[in-house]
Every structure is written in C-alpha cells, then in structure tokens.
Amino acid sequence: MAFTVFPPTPFESTEEGQLAGNDVARQHQVVRGTLSVGRDALVVGPISSPNTTGTKVGVPAVADAAVAGSSFISSLTEEITINLAGTTSDSVGNMLPANALILGVAFLVTETINNRTAYSIGDATTAARFLATGSALTAGTNGVGLAHLSGAATTLAAGPSQPSGAKLRITTSGGTQNTTGKIRVTVFYIQAVAPTA
Numbered sequence: 001m002a003f004t005v006f007p008p009t010p011f012e013s014t015e016e017g018q019l020a021g022n023d024v025a026r027q028h029q030v031v032r033g034t035l036s037v038g039r040d041a042l043v044v045g046p047i048s049s050p051n052t053t054g055t056k057v058g059v060p061a062v063a064d065a066a067v068a069g070s071s072f073i074s075s076l077t078e079e080i081t082i083n084l085a086g087t088t089s090d091s092v093g094n095m096l097p098a099n100a101l102i103l104g105v106a107f108l109v110t111e112t113i114n115n116r117t118a119y120s121i122g123d124a125t126t127a128a129r130f131l132a133t134g135s136a137l138t139a140g141t142n143g144v145g146l147a148h149l150s151g152a153a154t155t156l157a158a159g160p161s162q163p164s165g166a167k168l169r170i171t172t173s174g175g176t177q178n179t180t181g182k183i184r185v186t187v188f189y190i191q192a193v194a195p196t197a
Helices: 062-068
Strands: 024-029 033-037 042-045 070-081 088-092 100-111 116-122 131-134 142-145 169-173 184-193
Touching: 070 088, 100 131, 131 142
Parallel strands: none
Antiparallel strands: 024 033, 033 042, 042 070, 070 184, 088 169, 100 142, 100 184, 116 131, 116 169
16 A cells, blocks of 8 residues: 655644653644654554554554554674684574564674685574675675565565565585674564454
C-alpha cells in the first residue's frame, strides 16, 4: 500500500491520545493510516479512516497492537572477532531477527584480517547472502551488503525475508589461517509483530 506523506508537524494532544513521553517524536499524516516517527523507531500504525490518524505517535497503543499487530524499523550492532582456528565466525546473538525483512548489513573492519584474501557476510545457510566478496581486509574498510536484494538472490533463503531468528556469519577464504581480525556489523531491518487479541 502506498502512503502519501504530508509535511511533519509537532505532535499535539488529540482524541487519539497523548505523546506518552517521547518528546522528540513527530507525526506525519498519511492517506489511510499513520506513519509515526519516534526517537528510536518508526511505526506504521493500523488504519482507521482516510486522511486521519489511527494510532498514537512513537509506539502503537496496547489495544491497537493487540488487535492489529505492529511493525518497526530497527538495527542491531555487534563486533565479530574473526575465528583464529577456522573459516566461519558467527555473531553471539541472533542479529537476523524473526519475522523481519533485512534491509542491509553495514560493516567496518576494525582490526585487519591478516593472511586471508577475502571474506563474505551471510548466515549458516547462505554464506554470501549479504556480501559476496570483501577483498579489502585492512582496518578502516567499510561498506554495506545488499546482495540479498539483488536479482542474484534466486532462493528464499538468499533473499531479504527472515522467518526465524538466526546468527550473522562471516566466512573467510583464501590464503592461510588468519591470526587477527575483527569486523563490526550493523543489521538494519523491518520487523512485524503479530496481533495477540
């Protein structure tokens, strides 16, 4: 569904409810729904009627979220130490959250990966899901992995949808076993939350 966004205006108390403490939030009216921009998340609220707001700004009201569900944009960041005794290095936490669309994976080499010639960024199923080949291994190298959004993603597992939580994986290749290496990664995603009532 396409949303038409009008210029932002500061939130004021309306019959839909109060700001609920988020003093930097702004409300954007959209056709057939509400697009709410808060300090930490953007929330698309449930539809009420054309050209009117349907939820409170920042986060959906509890009753609204229970009935209609909710969605938000967020990110997760972790510095991954490259395995010194193998070729795969997994994040500690599930950086690919369940019920999400992965928008992109930003990365920065924070410690040079020595001895190897390349690395890829993906998960346990598809090693190069987000970045097929990173050949610059020196500290300070950065970029954004978007391979999962390209026409090269021919399977569901290689695409942007993430039905269940999973760890991010960095796979090194070429050369000999590295003895140094760290990469800080940030996963940007949209997550949907199912209704509960």
